[in-house]
Amino acid sequence: MASEAHGAETGGLVFHPMDQFIVKPLFGGDVINWYTPTNVTLWLAIAIVCVVALMVVGTRRRAIVPSRSQSVGELAYGFVYKMVEDVAGKDAIKFFPYIMTLFMFIVFANFLGMVPMAFTTTSHFAVTVVLALLVFVTVTVVGFAKNGAAFLGLFWVKSAPLPLRPVLAIIEVISYFVRPVSHSIRLAGNVMAGHAVIKVFAGFAAIAVVSPLSVVAITAMYGLEVLVSFIQAYVFTILTCVYLKDALHPSH
Amino acid sequence: MATETHDAAGHAAEAASAPGMPQLDFSNWGNQIFWLLITLVVIYFVLSRIALPRIAAVLAERQGTITNDIAAAEELKAKALEAEDAYNQALADARVEAQRIVAEAKVEIQADLDVAIAKADAEIAAKAAESEKAIAEIRAGALESVVEVANDTAAELVAALGGTADEADVSAAIDARMKG
Numbered sequence: 001m002a003s004e005a006h007g008a009e010t011g012g013l014v015f016h017p018m019d020q021f022i023v024k025p026l027f028g029g030d031v032i033n034w035y036t037p038t039n040v041t042l043w044l045a046i047a048i049v050c051v052v053a054l055m056v057v058g059t060r061r062r063a064i065v066p067s068r069s070q071s072v073g074e075l076a077y078g079f080v081y082k083m084v085e086d087v088a089g090k091d092a093i094k095f096f097p098y099i100m101t102l103f104m105f106i107v108f109a110n111f112l113g114m115v116p117m118a119f120t121t122t123s124h125f126a127v128t129v130v131l132a133l134l135v136f137v138t139v140t141v142v143g144f145a146k147n148g149a150a151f152l153g154l155f156w157v158k159s160a161p162l163p164l165r166p167v168l169a170i171i172e173v174i175s176y177f178v179r180p181v182s183h184s185i186r187l188a189g190n191v192m193a194g195h196a197v198i199k200v201f202a203g204f205a206a207i208a209v210v211s212p213l214s215v216v217a218i219t220a221m222y223g224l225e226v227l228v229s230f231i232q233a234y235v236f237t238i239l240t241c242v243y244l245k246d247a248l249h250p251s252h
Numbered sequence: 253m254a255t256e257t258h259d260a261a262g263h264a265a266e267a268a269s270a271p272g273m274p275q276l277d278f279s280n281w282g283n284q285i286f287w288l289l290i291t292l293v294v295i296y297f298v299l300s301r302i303a304l305p306r307i308a309a310v311l312a313e314r315q316g317t318i319t320n321d322i323a324a325a326e327e328l329k330a331k332a333l334e335a336e337d338a339y340n341q342a343l344a345d346a347r348v349e350a351q352r353i354v355a356e357a358k359v360e361i362q363a364d365l366d367v368a369i370a371k372a373d374a375e376i377a378a379k380a381a382e383s384e385k386a387i388a389e390i391r392a393g394a395l396e397s398v399v400e401v402a403n404d405t406a407a408e409l410v411a412a413l414g415g416t417a418d419e420a421d422v423s424a425a426i427d428a429r430m431k432g
Contacts, residue, residue, distance in 0.1 A: 021274040023284065034282040044291040051295050055303035062310050064317055070310075077307045097300035105295055125275045126284035134292075192275065 013206055017199035021123055021192065039119040040127075047108045047121070055104065076104065080237065087241035091248055098138070099244075102131060103237040110191060110229035114222070122232075123192040125184060132184035135240050143247035154250040183239060190232050194225040402426045 026037045054076070058069030066074060080100050084092050106122055113120025121127050143151040155172040157165055198221045205214040403423055410417035 018273055023274060023277070023280045032280045032283050034286050036283055038280070038283060038287075040280075040284050041287045044287050048291055048294050048298075052298055055299060055307070059303065059306050059310065062306060062313075064310075064314050066310075073303070074307055074311065077304065077311070097296065097304055100299050100304060101292060101296040104299065105292060121284075121288070123275070124284060126281040127288050130285050130288055131292075188275065192273075 013203060015200060015203045017196040017203070020119070020195060020199060023124075040121055040124070043109070043112055043119045043121050046112055047105060050108045050112065051104045076100075076107075083238055084241055084244075087238060088245040089248060092241070092244050095138075095142075095244060099237060099240055102135070102240060103233055106131070106187065106236055107230065107233040110233055111226075113191060113195065114226060114229060120191055120195055123188055123195060125188050128184035128188040129180070131187075131236070132180040135183065135243060136180040139243045139247040142244070143250060146248060147250055151247070151250050154246055158251075179243065183236065187232050187236050190228050194221065194228055197221055198225065399423075399426060399430065402430070 023032065023038050023040055025032055026039060026042055029036075032038060054069060055073050058067070058073045061067065061070065063070060077100070080103050081093075081096060084096050084099055088095070109120065109122040109127075112118055113123065143154070147153075155169045155176070157168045157172065160168050198218055201214050201217045201221060205211040205218075207214075403419075403426055406422045406426060407417045407419065410422065
């Protein structure tokens with residue numbers, strides 16, 4: 001921070017890479033109550049609008065030969081459906097709408113975050129932790145509801161030698177409870193880091209000599225971030241499927 | 253130094269008071285979680301009630317259409333093959349029929365020809381016989397005339413030479429010469 005401040009004095013450099021993540025009330029004022037519409041609310045609403053536009057408005061004609069938007073919607077449907085079926089198994093299909101919700105929300109939140117001046121909802125731990133905890137709770141509840149105490153067999157590695165099993169059980173339990181943490185921080189961390197790096201490069205653009213390089217670097221980062229936006233949505237969804245598979249078929 | 257940065261940015265007090273990461277400002281978590289849950293519920297209901305059944309129906313319908321179309325195409329292909337076979341069969345039949353007709357015509361023409369030739373032969377033979385007869389008659393007539401002329405000539409010659417020709421002698425002499 002000190003060197004940044006120094007730069008600000010000498011070259012007019014101003015770095016505020018994290019300001020883009022500040023939550024602000026939408027209609028002025030300083031107080032944020034639990035119901036206050038903020039920029040988070042705005043971009044969540046835009047995400048809803050985008051999901052509805054693609055999945056409902058885009059498919060309104062129910063054409064046998066699909067229009068462009070309809071085929072994108074069908075592509076998303078087929079992509080997630082196949083993922084659920086392949087990774088979590090056929091009996092996980094009843095969770096398909098739930099997983100589809102997660103995927104569509106994350107993918108649109110990530111890509112809306114790539115719009116300049118946008119607020120990226122998935123860069124906030126508050127959002128990703130809720131998503132991850134929902135998955136964690138769902139998986140745990142489904143696991144016990146479907147398998148009863150046999151779900152605990154997930155932690156008892158039968159293929160390992162007997163003396164090792166208690167140790168492995170401890171590791172398995174820890175890793176099970178770390179899942180929501182890694183699940184949420186992976187998504188928010190990736191998104192946040194990319195946006196912050198772009199902002200830092202943008203700050204360098206204030207120096208005339210460096211600015212062409214800075215613009216190139218921003219462009220490259222932007223491309224990478226577009227990739228990351230999709231990959232992180234994909235990773236979050238496929239991990240959800242993997243966890244769901246554990247709940248449905250706990251035996252190793 | 254921190255305050256200088258702050259001044260340079262000319263930013264509101266809240267930015268400075270917030271920790272380095274706005275993400276760790278837990279005061280607005282309740283707000284974010286509230287709106288997030290509303291968002292998720294809305295998306296869930298939109299997808300599960302409207303979008304996903306609709307897309308599933310469209311995909312099933314398309315699959316059905318494709319299956320039907322493929323079956324129809326198979327059927328049409330079979331029909332086309334059948335038609336081609338029928339065409340080839342008809343072509344072969346027609347060829348055989350044509351050959352048969354040609355052979356028949358040939359036989360008929362040959363028969364007509366034979367009859368005509370036989371008739372012509374017979375006519376020619378009749379004409380030839382007739383002609384032969386006429387020639388024989390003419391020849392006989394000519395011989396007779398020759399004898400007559402010879403008799404007359406001989407009688408005249410004899411008369412011219414100053415003798416008197418006995419007709420019987422003359423004709424006997426002519427006959428003897430003619431045989432000669």
